[in-house]
Amino acid sequence: xxxxxxxxxxGSARAGELHTAHGTLLTPAxxxxxxxxxxxxxxxxDVKAMGYDLVLCNxxxxxxxxxxxxxxxxxxxxxxxxxxxxxxTDSGGFQVFSMATLAKIKDEGVHFxxxxxxSKHFFTPEIxxxxxxxLGSDIAMVLDQPVAPGAxxxxxxxxxxxxxxxxxxxxxxxxxxxxxxxxxxxxxFEPELRRISAETLAEMDFPGYAxxxxxxxxxxxxxxxxxxxxxxxxxxxxxxxxxxxxxxxxLFEAIDxxxxxxxxxxxxxxxxxxxxxxxxxxxxxxxxxxxxxxxPIEEGCDCYxxxxxxxxxxxxxxRNKELTAYRLASIHNLRFxxxxxIGARQAIFDGxxxxxxxxxxxxxxxxxxxxxxxxxxRYLDRKAKEQA
RNA sequence: GGGCAGAUGCCGGAGCGGUUAAUCGGAACAGACUGUAAAUCUGUCGCACUCAGUGCUACAAAGGUUCGAAUCCUUUUCUGCCCA
Numbered sequence: 518x519x520x521x522x523x524x525x526x527x528g529s530a531r532a533g534e535l536h537t538a539h540g541t542l543l544t545p546a547x548x549x550x551x552x553x554x555x556x557x558x559x560x561x562x563d564v565k566a567m568g569y570d571l572v573l574c575n576x577x578x579x580x581x582x583x584x585x586x587x588x589x590x591x592x593x594x595x596x597x598x599x600x601x602x603x604x605x606t607d608s609g610g611f612q613v614f615s616m617a618t619l620a621k622i623k624d625e626g627v628h629f630x631x632x633x634x635x636s637k638h639f640f641t642p643e644i645x646x647x648x649x650x651x652l653g654s655d656i657a658m659v660l661d662q663p664v665a666p667g668a669x670x671x672x673x674x675x676x677x678x679x680x681x682x683x684x685x686x687x688x689x690x691x692x693x694x695x696x697x698x699x700x701x702x703x704x705x706f707e708p709e710l711r712r713i714s715a716e717t718l719a720e721m722d723f724p725g726y727a728x729x730x731x732x733x734x735x736x737x738x739x740x741x742x743x744x745x746x747x748x749x750x751x752x753x754x755x756x757x758x759x760x761x762x763x764x765x766x767x768l769f770e771a772i773d774x775x776x777x778x779x780x781x782x783x784x785x786x787x788x789x790x791x792x793x794x795x796x797x798x799x800x801x802x803x804x805x806x807x808x809x810x811x812x813p814i815e816e817g818c819d820c821y822x823x824x825x826x827x828x829x830x831x832x833x834x835x836r837n838k839e840l841t842a843y844r845l846a847s848i849h850n851l852r853f854x855x856x857x858x859i860g861a862r863q864a865i866f867d868g869x870x871x872x873x874x875x876x877x878x879x880x881x882x883x884x885x886x887x888x889x890x891x892x893x894x895r896y897l898d899r900k901a902k903e904q905a
Numbered sequence: 906g907g908g909c910a911g912a913u914g915c916c917g918g919a920g921c922g923g924u925u926a927a928u929c930g931g932a933a934c935a936g937a938c939u940g941u942a943a944a945u946c947u948g949u950c951g952c953a954c955u956c957a958g959u960g961c962u963a964c965a966a967a968g969g970u971u972c973g974a975a976u977c978c979u980u981u982u983c984u985g986c987c988c989a
Contacts, residue, residue: 552941573940611940619942632942658940701940732939740939760940767939783939790938790945805934843944 520697520724521756521777525866529748529775532865535725535756537655538695539595539603540570544756544777545861547768547854548573548605549785553582554598556851557785558843561600566821567852568859570602573780576649576658577609581631581638585651593653605780606654608645608687610661610680610701610729611760622662624679642686650693656725659687661701663730666739673705681717688721699758701729706739708746715750726751727758728776732767741770748775765794765857765881769874772861784854788846791835794853798882802828802846803835820852821845 525532535542549556549564552575556564564572574594579585591597594604613620613627620629626641642660649657660683662676680703691698700723704710718726728747731740744759751757758778759771771779784794791803795815800807802814810828818824822831822845834842857877864873 550941557941558944575941578941605940607940612942615940616942661940663940727940729940734939758940763939779940781939782941782943786941786943786945787938789943792938801935838944840944 521754523754527865527868527870528773530772530861530865530870531757531775531777532862533756533777535777537571537603537697539601539655542571542603542778543862545768545772545858545865546571546778547858548778548780549851550575550780550782551598552578552782554579554588554594556847558789558840558847559785559851561598561602563821563844563848564851565602567848568855569851571605571655572600572602573605573607574598574652574654575609575612576606576645576652577612577640579606579652580609580640580648581633585648589651589653593651595653603656604652604654605656606649606652606658607760608649608658608660609640610645610658611663613640613660614663614665614730614733617665622679624682627660642683643690646687646691646698650691650696653693654696656697656699657691658727659684659698659700659723661703661729663703663733664705665733666706666735668705670707670710673703673707673710676705677703677710677714681714684718684723685721688723697724699723699725699727699756701727701760702747702751703730704743704747705730706735706743708743711743711747712750715747719750719752723755725756725758727760729760731759732761732763737770740767741774744771744774744776765854766878768854768857769861769877772858772865773870773874784850785847788850789843791842791846793846794850796877796880802831804832807832814849815853818849818852819856820849822849 520536521533523531523533531544533544535544548571549569551572554574556572579588588594588597595601613622613629616629616632619632620627626639626644628637628639630637640660645660646657661680662683664673664676668676680701684700687698700718700721702711702714702718704714728744731743748757756777757775759776761781762768762771762779763781764783768779791801793800793802793814800814807828810832812828813823814828814831815823826845831842831845834845860873861870864870
């Protein structure tokens with residue numbers, strides 16, 4: 518395969534490029550999530566303008582609605598949603614996990630009920646793979662089984678072993694040459710199992726590898742220790758995709774540990790709930806303190822929202838539940854992550870990743886509104902001093 | 906001028922003799938959100954304090970009935986509808 522090219526390293530951090538049927542991804546990379554063949558509230562011009570060329574769509578959701586056969590008839594997912602960039606589809610394994618009350622997992626596959634109408638469905642590795650081939654995504658994921666924090670060792674091992682067997686079955690039935698199939702490392706919160714999972718899957722020789730089942734409520738310490746437990750056993754010459762991460766600070770931590778790709782709904786979800794990222798931390802733009810603030814969300818931000826509108830205006834849109842608010846906020850947050858990742862790549866090439874990370878984290882604080890304002894003042898003071 | 910209906914916390918609107926500082930919405934305020942069942946969810950929401958507790962003041966106003974009233978009676982004020 519050899520679709521991934523490692524171009525530079527700085528400590529564990531990596532810069533590279535991943536070649537796909539619809540373009541080349543520069544890594545480290547973050548991908549916006551467009552579950553239902555759309556990044557919520559955005560159009561592709563927005564996504565492209567932010568610099569993104571790879572988005573994630575969801576096999577489970579598209580399988581239920583409008584159906585993968587249907588999308589194939591419509592000319593495939595790229596044509597259907599009219600996106601000429603790269604697409605990665607998640608298999609639906611995560612949905613099986615997060616909607617566990619609706620699912621019954623057996624070795625053959627997963628019996629589950631649709632969250633939409635309660636209808637019964639059966640998902641197997643073969644069906645999940647076939648569905649993604651119908652969609653025609655550039656990167657498909659194997660069907661996997663994550664476990665929740667608090668799962669026993671035995672439960673974790675069973676889910677991991679099943680994930681391995683399923684990975685093998687996905688690989689065996691996968692035929693599309695213009696689509697790469699990535700395996701997913703599991704092993705829950707058992708470092709030993711994480712290692713075994715990485716080693717086992719590495720032997721199966723997939724074109725790319727993901728780390729799944731992390732950042733599902735286990736706490737940061739466990740997230741990073743379990744990432745470390747497996748990533749060093751993953752092939753160096755293949756892309757490493759950490760699923761479901763992250764926040765700005767998480768991006769830095771993941772890249773620092775050798776992750777090449779990430780995706781996360783957080784940026785767009787919290788944006789729709791009026792939380793915006795800035796260099797000094799999160800702000801809730803719908804709060805009354807932003808009334809009358811005739812300044813951009815973040816001074817110097819190059820996103821469309823910051824170039825065009827004031828805090829006061831975005832505040833007004835949110836307070837009145839105007840639909841444009843969701844779009845403007847999503848644009849800001851996604852561009853914020855994109856800039857982090859662009860900077861990270863450059864810093865890795867320049868051999869100064871740890872300084873880059875430190876500079877960001879020194880300013881960025883996850884705190885409440887009042888402390889946040891103090892933090893902002895300190896940030897601005899520091900900036901002023903630097904310039905003087 | 907006469908008849909009927911009604912006045913409840915920021916707003917709307919339940920309750921119609923006692924577990925009522927008062928159901929439920931909305932607004933407001935705050936918190937959460939990490940491979941999207943999320944334009945969602947959670948908490949607070951009369952006032953004051955030594956705040957998982959205590960004390961005040963409360964259902965238009967005044968008076969009355971009752972052990973006990975937002976709930977029953979009387980009068981007053983205001984609002985809506987109908988008849989002259």
